[in-house]
Amino acid sequence: MAKHPITGDQPMQVKESAHGKATAELIFTGGQVHTVNATNDIVQAVAIGAGRILAIGSTKEIRALAGPGTREVALRGRSLLPGFIDAHCHLTGLGMATVSIDCKAPGMQSIEALLKAVYERAATQPPGTWIRGRGYDQTRLRERRHPTRNDWDTVAPDHPVIFTRTCGHIASVNSRALAVAGITDQTPDPTGGRYDREGSRNLGVAYETAQTPLQMAALPTVDEFSAALLRASEAYLAAGCTSVHDAGGLVGAAFGPCQDLVEDGRLKLRIYAFATVNSLQHRVMGVLGAGMRSGFGDERLQLGAFKVMTDGSSSGPTAATREPYACDRADSGILYWSQEDLDGLLGTAHRRGFQCT
Structure with missing residues (x-):
């Protein structure tokens, strides 16, 4: 019985046609196929069927698995690798970041620049809709501090504003966002979190679990x-x-x-x-x-x-x-x-x- 081309020690399972011949739905040929098997073999071609790798080998060997409905992709010497796996990501955060104000973009390294971006965004959105930003780092801003509700309120008093620090563990919001989330100057710091304050006034900078009610209020539709x-x-x-x-x-x-x-x-x-x-x-x-x-x-x-x-x-x-x-x-x-x-x-x-x- 044939050995599995990847592990080398298991029988190779292939899809059989009505005639008993192994067939593939898709084959890649004429390239450098990185198998990432135990010996890191690099071969010319690979056959795929039913969402699984059926076989690897030379272009000639793999073409023998093709049937009338098989699609062939000619690699023409190019490399083919297994799909990568990201072991730690935040899908919704990534997707929302693409339509949020990008604080890492060139020219965005000051609170002044962030405020200008919020002002321009507010002019394009209906009052009451959220303005979001992602990726600021107070240590790299010209002012060397977090933006606060006092800053955001000057440019977007009618829109809730939430900006998330690059680490994802700190958020800066305006007065409208605090109100939507039900947070007042009297709201105590939660276990596992805190708010920046000036005297008794909540400045709208929320750390760790203090972000949670703001994140819940700002949930996308x-x-x-x-x-x-x-x-x-x-x-x-x-x-x-x-x-x-x-x-x-x-x-x-x-x-x-x-x-x-x-x-x-x-x-x-x-x-x-x-x-x-x-x-x-x-x-x-x-x-x-x-x-x-x-x-x-x-x-x-x-x-x-x-x-x-x-x-x-x-x-x-x-x-x-x-x-x-x-x-x-x-x-x-x-x-x-x-x-x-x-x-x-x-x-x-x-x-x-x-x-x-």
């Missing part, structure tokens, strides 16, 4: 989620990435639109979606009582690990540290959980069949 997922999928496929592990943002309000796109055959990526929480009050906590576990779904869309956010980011800096930060001796970051609560939550998730991370 179903149509916005769908469009964002398609944009993200197209970007990944264009880069040769065919599978992703979504590490947060998909399980929740975006999961329904994602499932619709997968069922319609419009979303081509394979997705392993984490259920991510940052507190016992997080809405995704409900997945633990839903009777599902890691692996639910199919090869196109599958429920993945139960992910628990435990602290902040190193660049914020908000990551919890044993010693204070050199840049601020009064700051040791933000820790979300007590050890007892964290142990209890992970134990529950594990017992209910979840991979945990």
Whole structure:
């Protein structure tokens, strides 16, 4: 019996035609096919059928597997690699970022430039609609500080504004956004988060779990989620990435639109979606009582690990540290959980069949 060309030790499984001859739906020939097998073999051609690699070998050998309906792609010496897998991404965040104000673009390294962009965006959107920005870094802004509600209010008083720092762990918003989220100057800092304040006034800079009510208020619509997922999928496929592990943002309000796109055959990526929480009050906590576990779904869309956010980011800096930060001796970051609560939550998730991370 023939050995499997990739593993070298398993029988090769191929699709058989009515005449007993192995046939392929698609073949790539005349190239440099990187198998990434145990010996990193590079061959001329590969045959594919029913979503699986059937065989690898010379162009002549692979053409022997072709039938009347087989499509041949002539590589003409070009390289062919297996699809890449991104083991940590945020699909909806990527898709929404493409239509948000890009804080990393040339010329955007000042609060003044960010305000100008918001002012111009406000002129094109109906009052009350969200203006979003992504990727600012206060350490690289000319002013060397976070933008605050005082800044945003001067250019967009009638639009809720939310800008997310490059790390994703800090958000800066205006007064309208705070009001929509139900946050006032009297709102206390939540466990695992805080707001910047000037005296008793909330400045609209939210760290870690303090972002959550703002993120919930700013959730995209179903149509916005769908469009964002398609944009993200197209970007990944264009880069040769065919599978992703979504590490947060998909399980929740975006999961329904994602499932619709997968069922319609419009979303081509394979997705392993984490259920991510940052507190016992997080809405995704409900997945633990839903009777599902890691692996639910199919090869196109599958429920993945139960992910628990435990602290902040190193660049914020908000990551919890044993010693204070050199840049601020009064700051040791933000820790979300007590050890007892964290142990209890992970134990529950594990017992209910979840991979945990």
